[in-house]
Amino acid sequence: MAAERMVVIGGDATGMSAASQARRLRKPEDLEVVAFERGPFSSYSACGIPYWVGGDVKERDALIARSPEEHRSRGIDLRMRTEAVELDLAGARVRVREEAGTERWEGYDHLVLATGAVPTRPPLPGIDAEGVHGVQTLDDGRQLLDALEHRIERGGGSGGEGARRAVVVGAGYIGVEMAEAFVQRGYEVTVLEKAEQPMSTLDPDMGRLVHEAMCSLGIETVLEAAVTEILTDEDGRARGVATEDTEYPADVVVLGLGVRPATELARAAELPLGTSGGLLTDLAMRVRGQENVWAGGDCVEVLNLVSGRAQHVPLGTHANKHGQVIGQNVGGGYATFPGVVGTAVSKVCDLEIARTGLLEAQASAVGLQYESVVIESTTRAGYYPGTRPIHVKMIAERRSGRLLGVQIVGRENAGKRVDIAAVALHAGMTVEQMTSLDLGYAPPFSPVWDPVLVAARKAAAAVRAG
Known part of the structure; x- marks a missing residue:
C-alpha cells in the first residue's frame, strides 16, 4: 500500500x-x-x-x-x-x-x-521607496539593519549633522516595539497614529496612559495623524512622511500598520x-x-x-x-483547538502593556452589558525598593459578574500579571470568585493585595451596586 x-x-x-x-x-x-x-x-x-x-x-x-x-x-x-x-x-x-x-x-x-x-501596506505615494521598511520576515529585518548600518557609514541625516531620525507609522504592537528599537539605537523617534490613542487593542483611557508614557520616554507620538505620502529625495529614497497637517523628516521609515x-x-x-x-x-x-x-x-x-x-x-x-x-x-490521533481569550503583552522601553478578553467596544458589539473599573497600584509592596506604578482595568458582565476583560499598563513586572486574568477567563470565573484567588505574595513581588485582585474587588463592588 x-x-x-x-x-x-x-x-x-x-x-x-x-x-x-x-x-x-x-x-x-x-x-x-x-x-x-x-x-x-x-x-x-x-x-x-x-x-x-x-x-x-x-x-x-x-x-x-x-x-x-x-x-x-x-x-x-x-x-x-x-x-x-x-x-x-x-x-x-x-x-x-x-x-x-x-x-x-x-x-x-x-x-x-x-x-x-x-503586512498592511496602504497605496500611498512613495510607499515602495527605498528606506521604507516592514518587519514581517527575517529578510525584512536584515534589510532594515543593513540600511541602518549604511546610514551610519554615510553619516549625517535629514535632521542635520549627525542627527538620526526614524518615523514609525502605526502605534500598535509592532509600532511601539520598533519605536523602542530605534530609541535603543540612539534615534530621534516619531510615531504617527491615525487613531485618537495608541494601542487600539486597549480601551482609549488605557491607551492614553501609553501615550503619556511614550512621550515621557522621548518618543514623539502624534495622534490623529493620517499619513498621506512618503516623501522622497531626488534619488527616490524616503526622506520623510507627510500627514494632512505637516511633514516629519526621516532617515528611515517603518510601517507598523498590522497584518x-x-x-x-x-x-x-x-x-x-x-x-x-x-x-x-x-x-x-x-x-x-x-x-x-x-x-x-x-x-x-x-x-x-x-x-x-x-x-x-x-x-x-x-x-x-x-x-x-x-x-x-x-498523524492518526485526535486533538482540537477550542479558541482564545485574546491575550497579548508587549513593551516599549520599561513600559509594559497587556490585555486579555474583551474591550468595552467589543463587549458592546456582542450585546453584553458590563461594569468597568480602573485601579492604580504598585508592582511590589509600597515600601520595597524598586516598586513601580501599575494601572489595571477590569471589565465584568453586569448582574452575573463574569469576567470579560482585563488591561494592564505599568512598569517592570506589570505585564505578565495579565496571565492571572487569562486563566480566570478560560475558567469562566466571576470577579467575585477572583477576589479569593490564592496568589503568591512577598514584598519583592507584589503588595499584600495583588493589583489584579484589587481590581477584582472593585469590579465585584461595581457589579453588586449595579
Missing part, C-alpha cells in the same frame, strides 16, 4: 509544527511529508525581529528555531524558495513555482495551509473565509466543508471564547498550537 502524502504550504510555526508532529506519529513508509516555503528561512520567530533590530538579540540565527537542514534530517522534505501558486481541490493537487521559475503540480492526501499573514491573513490562494479556490479574510475551520483545524484540507496560524480566524465570535488573532503562540493539533489529527 502506497504511503499517504501530506503537503504543507508554509515553513514557519504552524506548517512545520504540523509536519513535525505528523512525522513523529507516522512512519515515513506510511506518510510522506512535503513542505513548501517561498522564503529562505524556516521556523523562525518574527516576534523577535524588533529586538534583533534594537540590539537585544545579537544574531539573526538566534531567532531560528530549526533550520531547513534540521527539518530534513527528521524526515520532512522541506523545499525552500518554492511558492504555491494555485490549489486544485477537486484534483487534490497544488501547483508550485520554484525559484528558477519552473512550475509543476504536486498531489496530496492531506493539505495544510499555513500561509501566514502579510491581514494571506489567503489569496484560498480565496481563489473558493474556500470559506471570515470577515477579516481569514480561513474558517472547525475545532480540529480542518477547513470547513473540506475533508482533507487543514489550516492554522495567521491565515485563519479563531473563536473568541469570551465573545463567542470568530476573529483574526495573529500570534505565534496560537500558530504553534494549531500546528500541533493539525499534526496530531493527520
Whole structure:
C-alpha cells in the first residue's frame, strides 16, 4: 500500500509544527511529508525581529528555531524558495513555482495551509521607496539593519549633522516595539497614529496612559495623524512622511500598520473565509466543508471564547498550537483547538502593556452589558525598593459578574500579571470568585493585595451596586 502524502504550504510555526508532529506519529513508509516555503528561512520567530533590530538579540540565527537542514534530517522534505501558486481541490493537487521559475503540480492526501499573514501596506505615494521598511520576515529585518548600518557609514541625516531620525507609522504592537528599537539605537523617534490613542487593542483611557508614557520616554507620538505620502529625495529614497497637517523628516521609515491573513490562494479556490479574510475551520483545524484540507496560524480566524465570535488573532503562540493539533489529527490521533481569550503583552522601553478578553467596544458589539473599573497600584509592596506604578482595568458582565476583560499598563513586572486574568477567563470565573484567588505574595513581588485582585474587588463592588 502506497504511503499517504501530506503537503504543507508554509515553513514557519504552524506548517512545520504540523509536519513535525505528523512525522513523529507516522512512519515515513506510511506518510510522506512535503513542505513548501517561498522564503529562505524556516521556523523562525518574527516576534523577535524588533529586538534583533534594537540590539537585544545579537544574531539573526538566534531567532531560528530549526533550520531547513534540521527539518530534513527528521524526515520532512522541506523545499525552500518554492511558492504555491494555485490549489486544485477537486484534483487534490497544488501547483508550485520554484525559484528558477519552473512550475509543476504536486498531489496530496492531506493539505495544510499555513500561509501566514502579510503586512498592511496602504497605496500611498512613495510607499515602495527605498528606506521604507516592514518587519514581517527575517529578510525584512536584515534589510532594515543593513540600511541602518549604511546610514551610519554615510553619516549625517535629514535632521542635520549627525542627527538620526526614524518615523514609525502605526502605534500598535509592532509600532511601539520598533519605536523602542530605534530609541535603543540612539534615534530621534516619531510615531504617527491615525487613531485618537495608541494601542487600539486597549480601551482609549488605557491607551492614553501609553501615550503619556511614550512621550515621557522621548518618543514623539502624534495622534490623529493620517499619513498621506512618503516623501522622497531626488534619488527616490524616503526622506520623510507627510500627514494632512505637516511633514516629519526621516532617515528611515517603518510601517507598523498590522497584518491581514494571506489567503489569496484560498480565496481563489473558493474556500470559506471570515470577515477579516481569514480561513474558517472547525475545532480540529480542518477547513470547513473540506475533508482533507487543514489550516492554522495567521491565515485563519479563531473563536473568541469570551465573545463567542470568530476573529483574526495573529500570534505565534496560537500558530504553534494549531500546528500541533493539525499534526496530531493527520498523524492518526485526535486533538482540537477550542479558541482564545485574546491575550497579548508587549513593551516599549520599561513600559509594559497587556490585555486579555474583551474591550468595552467589543463587549458592546456582542450585546453584553458590563461594569468597568480602573485601579492604580504598585508592582511590589509600597515600601520595597524598586516598586513601580501599575494601572489595571477590569471589565465584568453586569448582574452575573463574569469576567470579560482585563488591561494592564505599568512598569517592570506589570505585564505578565495579565496571565492571572487569562486563566480566570478560560475558567469562566466571576470577579467575585477572583477576589479569593490564592496568589503568591512577598514584598519583592507584589503588595499584600495583588493589583489584579484589587481590581477584582472593585469590579465585584461595581457589579453588586449595579
